[in-house]
Amino acid sequence: MLAFLKSDLFLRFLGGFAIGAIGVFVLQPNSDAPPLTGQAMAASAPAPIVDNAAR
Numbered sequence: 001m002l003a004f005l006k007s008d009l010f011l012r013f014l015g016g017f018a019i020g021a022i023g024v025f026v027l028q029p030n031s032d033a034p035p036l037t038g039q040a041m042a043a044s045a046p047a048p049i050v051d052n053a054a055r
Contacts, residue, residue, distance in 0.1 A: 004010055
């Protein structure tokens with residue numbers, strides 16, 4: 001077991017896991033920015049009713 005923990009395979013896996021875990025937290029979206037669904041929801045809103053007398 002000790003030989004496995006000192007093996008290059010395990011150390012590379014552990015290093016990759018640590019880098020990946022840090023990357024997940026560093027690359028989180030900014031909380032100040034609006035969510036991406038905001039634009040999609042705005043685009044799907046019904047169009048305003050146009051009065052025919054205004055034409």
